[in-house]
Amino acid sequence: MMPADQIRARAASLRRVPRPFFTIAALLALAGCTDSSNEVQTFAVDVQVQLPETYAQSAASGSRVLLTSTERGTADTAVADAQGLARFTRVLPGSYLIAASLSLDAPQALALTGQSVAVTLNAIEPARTITTAPVAPITLRLAGSRLGDLVIKEVYYTGSRTPSGGVYFSDQFVEIHNNATDTVFADGLLIADAFGPAGQINPSTVPSPFQVQTGSVFVSSIWQVPGSGRQVPVPPGGSIVIAQDGIDHRNDPNGNPNSPVNLGNANFETFNERLDGRDLDSPTVPNLVRVVHRGGFDWLLPVFGPGVVVFRAPSVAALDTVLVPGTTATYVTRVPNNLVVDAFEALQNGNSAAYKRVPAALDAGFVFASGTYVGESARRRTATVIGPRRVLRDTNNGATDFEIITRPTPRGFGAP
Structure with missing residues (x-):
């Protein structure tokens, strides 16, 4: 027959709840799940590029738009569609320089302005802070040298x-x-x-x-x-x-x-x-x-x-x-x-x-x-x-x- 003190110790051990056992891989996986809530989100930004007001149409289709981060120095490029809309799909929050350019040859300029002279149009917004996806497109209106006199x-x-x-x-x-x-x-x-x-x-x-x-x-x-x-x-x-x-x-x-x-x-x-x-x-x-x-x-x-x-x-x-x-x-x-x-x-x-x-x-x-x-x-x-x-x-x-x-x-x- 077991002594009384041994019987009490054995009973106590049976009442203990076993501690879970984790591998290193499992711990790393858990850590990864915890960090996912801190990932920086990206969003889409649309830029609407317009021709000068005196031109025959508004949409500056074919414009090349450059979105440059003033903090990181990185740049993304998009080309405006037929409606003059250029879309950037993965934009990080930050400060940006937005620029657009469009070159017209003489026949294109003639159709848009009535003047048969090649011209390059440009627009720039030097400091735009973007922290969330804009509700409406960012508008840039192109300008260039005067055509005609x-x-x-x-x-x-x-x-x-x-x-x-x-x-x-x-x-x-x-x-x-x-x-x-x-x-x-x-x-x-x-x-x-x-x-x-x-x-x-x-x-x-x-x-x-x-x-x-x-x-x-x-x-x-x-x-x-x-x-x-x-x-x-x-x-x-x-x-x-x-x-x-x-x-x-x-x-x-x-x-x-x-x-x-x-x-x-x-x-x-x-x-x-x-x-x-x-x-x-x-x-x-x-x-x-x-x-x-x-x-x-x-x-x-x-x-x-x-x-x-x-x-x-x-x-x-x-x-x-x-x-x-x-x-x-x-x-x-x-x-x-x-x-x-x-x-x-x-x-x-x-x-x-x-x-x-x-x-x-x-x-x-x-x-x-x-x-x-x-x-x-x-x-x-x-x-x-x-x-x-x-x-x-x-x-x-x-x-x-x-x-x-x-x-x-x-x-x-x-x-x-």
Whole structure:
């Protein structure tokens, strides 16, 4: 028989609960399960890439989008789909630089902007903190260099007849249109009339003696748009109207009831300040700066057909002043072709090509009206319409770029 103390010890051992036995592998597995709750989660990020607002469509399909971590230096790339959407599927929380780029060749740019010039567009957001999946796509709008420039849109030069049969030319105007994809500031823009007759006005009329100098255009009077650099913005598809006299020529006592235009809302007028006060100064329309004036009491464009040039130059005083051959006191200013922004030429009739004053490099053709004081105007044709923006034809050939219309249309357009 067992002693009592041994019996008590044996009973106690039977009541103990056995301790579980773990292998090293099992412990590691358990540790792994515990750490899984601390894993860093990733999420998807969408980037919506848009073309500039003045382009024909919004979605920038084919754009290359780069998502760069500013903390780790790593980068991921995605290409935007047909809707301009680029998706990144495994993005870690952090700070990112987001960039997009798209290169368009000339045909692609023409379809989107109306300008056949290759261009590269870019956009960047330098510091975007992403900690959770964005509810909406991150939007980037591309931007690039300006395509296109200012062009001469309309030149009303023929004048009109008064009720008594007299002649009236104070209602002439020139309209300059922004054909570019971005705002252009017209501050400092120069406008001038080309020297020389428009045709065989009388038996003794001879062409301009400067025709052989095809690298420059020779001008008489020069006017300048005022402003210090950013005071005269012209938005894409917008324009500025420059009047000879900024009044409603149809109703003003100084006007002509038969005139076809109201220029009381012109942007500028040319005022030639004189002692005799012969030139009218409209109190409501700002004046251009008179730089050089070699005409009469006002800036009269030849009613038989003018050559008009818009250009930019650091200093008009630095341009060459040239004596006209065969004269003793008639001077003109030589404007090199590379300074010219745009040019327009109208001649007396279809047989007046020998009298061209504007080099072919600037305007290879010309237009002509049916006569003088007939109220007709020369207006640039519309090439295409992109959203609210008109893109005007600009082939440097006035014969195809312009049309003669029966009445002037300041700030108006023809059909595409």
